Amino acid sequence: MTALGKLLRTTAFRLTLVYLVLFALYAVLLLGFFALNARRLVTEQITTTVDTEVSGLAQQYEVGGIRRLVQVVDIRSRRPGSSLYLVATPTGEGLAGNVSSLEPGTLGQTGWVETAYRRLDAPEGSEHHALVRVSELPGGFHLLVGRDVEERERIYDIITTAGRWSMAVVVVLGLGGGFFVSRRILRRVDAITEKAQTIMAGDLSGRLPVAGTGDEIDRLALNVNAMLDRIESLMRGFKEVSDNVAHDLKTPLTRLRNRCEAALRSARTEEEYRTALNSTIEESEQLIRTFDALLMIARAEAGEGGRYMADFDAAEAARGIGELYEPVAEQKGFRLVVEAPGPAIVRGNRELISQALANLVDNAIKYAAPAPSGADAPPPTLQILAGTDGDHVVLTVVDAGPGIPERDRAHAVERFVRLEQSRSLPGSGLGLSLVSAVAHLHHGELRLEDNAPGLKATIILPRAGPPGSDAITSGTD
Amino acid sequence: MAHDMRLLIIEDDRDAAEYLVKAFREVGHVAEHAADGEDGYALALDGAYDVLIVDRMLPKRDGLSVIGALRDKSVATPALILSALGQVDDRVKGLRAGGDDYLVKPYSFAELLARVEVLARRRGGREETVYRVADLELDRLSHRVTRGKEEISLQPREFRLLEYLMKHAGQVVTRTMLLENVWDYHFDPQTNVIDVHISRLRSKIDKGFTPPLLHTIRGAGYMIRDGAR
Numbered sequence: 001m002t003a004l005g006k007l008l009r010t011t012a013f014r015l016t017l018v019y020l021v022l023f024a025l026y027a028v029l030l031l032g033f034f035a036l037n038a039r040r041l042v043t044e045q046i047t048t049t050v051d052t053e054v055s056g057l058a059q060q061y062e063v064g065g066i067r068r069l070v071q072v073v074d075i076r077s078r079r080p081g082s083s084l085y086l087v088a089t090p091t092g093e094g095l096a097g098n099v100s101s102l103e104p105g106t107l108g109q110t111g112w113v114e115t116a117y118r119r120l121d122a123p124e125g126s127e128h129h130a131l132v133r134v135s136e137l138p139g140g141f142h143l144l145v146g147r148d149v150e151e152r153e154r155i156y157d158i159i160t161t162a163g164r165w166s167m168a169v170v171v172v173l174g175l176g177g178g179f180f181v182s183r184r185i186l187r188r189v190d191a192i193t194e195k196a197q198t199i200m201a202g203d204l205s206g207r208l209p210v211a212g213t214g215d216e217i218d219r220l221a222l223n224v225n226a227m228l229d230r231i232e233s234l235m236r237g238f239k240e241v242s243d244n245v246a247h248d249l250k251t252p253l254t255r256l257r258n259r260c261e262a263a264l265r266s267a268r269t270e271e272e273y274r275t276a277l278n279s280t281i282e283e284s285e286q287l288i289r290t291f292d293a294l295l296m297i298a299r300a301e302a303g304e305g306g307r308y309m310a311d312f313d314a315a316e317a318a319r320g321i322g323e324l325y326e327p328v329a330e331q332k333g334f335r336l337v338v339e340a341p342g343p344a345i346v347r348g349n350r351e352l353i354s355q356a357l358a359n360l361v362d363n364a365i366k367y368a369a370p371a372p373s374g375a376d377a378p379p380p381t382l383q384i385l386a387g388t389d390g391d392h393v394v395l396t397v398v399d400a401g402p403g404i405p406e407r408d409r410a411h412a413v414e415r416f417v418r419l420e421q422s423r424s425l426p427g428s429g430l431g432l433s434l435v436s437a438v439a440h441l442h443h444g445e446l447r448l449e450d451n452a453p454g455l456k457a458t459i460i461l462p463r464a465g466p467p468g469s470d471a472i473t474s475g476t477d
Numbered sequence: 478m479a480h481d482m483r484l485l486i487i488e489d490d491r492d493a494a495e496y497l498v499k500a501f502r503e504v505g506h507v508a509e510h511a512a513d514g515e516d517g518y519a520l521a522l523d524g525a526y527d528v529l530i531v532d533r534m535l536p537k538r539d540g541l542s543v544i545g546a547l548r549d550k551s552v553a554t555p556a557l558i559l560s561a562l563g564q565v566d567d568r569v570k571g572l573r574a575g576g577d578d579y580l581v582k583p584y585s586f587a588e589l590l591a592r593v594e595v596l597a598r599r600r601g602g603r604e605e606t607v608y609r610v611a612d613l614e615l616d617r618l619s620h621r622v623t624r625g626k627e628e629i630s631l632q633p634r635e636f637r638l639l640e641y642l643m644k645h646a647g648q649v650v651t652r653t654m655l656l657e658n659v660w661d662y663h664f665d666p667q668t669n670v671i672d673v674h675i676s677r678l679r680s681k682i683d684k685g686f687t688p689p690l691l692h693t694i695r696g697a698g699y700m701i702r703d704g705a706r
Binding site: 278281284288289292299320323327328331351354355362365366431 | 564583634662663664665667668673674677
């Protein structure tokens with residue numbers, strides 16, 4: 001019962017019903033029109049034939065009087081399939097013809113009459129209907145000519161019967177088709193619903209069934225599956241991050257705790273306590289920094305920060321970072337070169353792009369620092385380049401340090417990855433992930449290449465129109 | 478050093494509030510505490526405080542709406558917003574709501590103290606054209622810096638750095654305050670970039686002169702002050 005109820009409630013079935021009613025209505029109208037027209041056509045034919053005969057007989061009467069008319073009518077009456085004829089005296093007595101009885105009073109009227117009649121040769125009681133024309137001839141005689149209309153009625157009947165039958169067939173086929181289509185759709189929707197429930201219950205690897213017919217349900221299922229893919233990869237990423245967060249926050253937290261315990265156990269003087277506390281604070285600062293970076297990456301990956309996008313000159317941002325880092329680079333023994341003639345307009349968040357650049361420069365300073373021994377050697381250069389390349393704005397930080405081996409490059413962008421050479425240096429392992437996340441947020445990418453020797457880190461961003469053109473219409477919010 | 482300040486801390490975390498009240502008292506300021514937005518608003522309404530320290534997420538009434546309501550009532554007491562939300566847009570929202578400064582949790586007390594003292598001083602609202610500390614002079618109109626009789630030539634950014642330090646002469650200025658106000662960056666560079674800028678500036682204004690004016694305050698930041706005092 002419920003299954004049938006479900007079937008009857010489907011959209012497909014309801015649509016079938018609506019179409020059925022519409023189609024039936026159309027068929028009734030069409031057949032009705034057809035039947036009425038056929039009837040009219042037959043009637044017209046009868047009247048034309050009868051009119052011709054009447055005028056012919058009237059001529060005969062004019063030429064040969066009543067005798068001639070009676071003769072002619074007699075001859076015509078005997079022809080097979082003949083019309084109906086009756087010539088009567090002014091008092092109503094039949095003189096010639098093939099009609100034995102008429103409805104009373106028929107001869108009294110002139111013009112077209114529909115009447116019941118019986119032929120002379122027909123047995124008693126077999127009365128038919130006819131359309132007759134009665135005319136009064138000069139001298140008071142009546143002439144009746146007519147045709148049987150049974151044929152007309154039969155055609156009409158055939159058409160209406162055909163109409164009834166075809167209606168029945170339409171209804172049966174329509175309902176049957178509706179059931180069939182609805183059941184087919186219902187079965188697929190049920191399968192999808194069932195699968196969706198198992199997915200909701202936690203089986204994120206499940207996918208909706210696709211029949212392969214390429215119809216609208218398939219398209220929907222394919223799109224939902226694509227959405228599930230995305231959700232699954234996000235969930236996997238999320239789980240990875242939380243695992244990593246657990247690890248990378250717990251490790252320094254443990255260290256922090258150990259340090260406090262050690263101080264409690266062994267510190268004696270105030271100076272020793274002070275040192276322990278200071279290192280505790282430093283450690284917690286590092287934790288906070290890691291945490292902040294993680295939050296930022298998560299937000300950038302979730303597309304946040306996109307709200308404060310505006311057109312700005314990335315070359316100017318590059319110069320700003322260059323200016324910020326120039327003293328520290330010099331102090332660490334680099335020669336910092338900034339080549340950013342600009343303008344290189346991008347649509348984005350200046351703060352985030354600046355931070356991404358700062359991270360790259362930080363990395364270069366940290367990993368490519370020259371050995372402090374060779375005072376005579378020329379200082380290695382650290383370049384910050386900004387420019388445009390076709391539809392792109394390219395921001396590059398180039399160093400001449402050890403670089404990143406090719407096999408590690410893809411890996412280096414992942415969160416918390418700290419390559420062998422960097423484990424001894426301070427850092428969270430989030431710098432490049434943040435740069436990559438910022439690039440993605442701006443629909444760009446981070447590329448790591450070999451500078452032989454050194455690392456060439458490039459942020460490629462889509463270039464925005466010249467300043468002022470769309471900056472005005474786009475607004476700031 | 479700024480004189481005793483009266484502060485109102487609107488913060489729902491009792492431990493954090495108690496710690497702040499105690500810490501401010503230790504450095505000579507008077508701090509009161511309100512535990513929710515309604516109480517904080519009522520207390521702040523009479524305007525008897527030098528600075529308000531407002532947590533963003535508060536029971537009953539959130540911090541931004543407290544500040545907004547105070548500004549509507551023409552209470553202009555400087556307000557510093559404390560928040561766990563540190564993105565650019567959060568900051569902008571906070572400052573638009575009428576906040577004067579924005580500090581992201583967790584913060585160090587030294588950072589908070591430095592910012593609160595700067596805010597309290599700002600209330601005096603004097604914008605001189607020439608800043609003077611001992612024999613160091615900075616003319617904001619002609620962009621000239623002199624120490625004693627000697628003219629010191631500075632890069633534009635160095636000028637702005639010195640200008641900011643001298644504007645807040647006698648007050649501790651932290652690295653993040655410098656990064657925010659002189660460079661307009663709100664992130665935290667891994668490398669000690671600010672320290673190197675300061676030491677360059679120091680070599681220009683202090684080297685060869687006595688007494689040194691640009692001091693490093695351990696664990697907090699920097700301060701320009703007349704060492705002779």
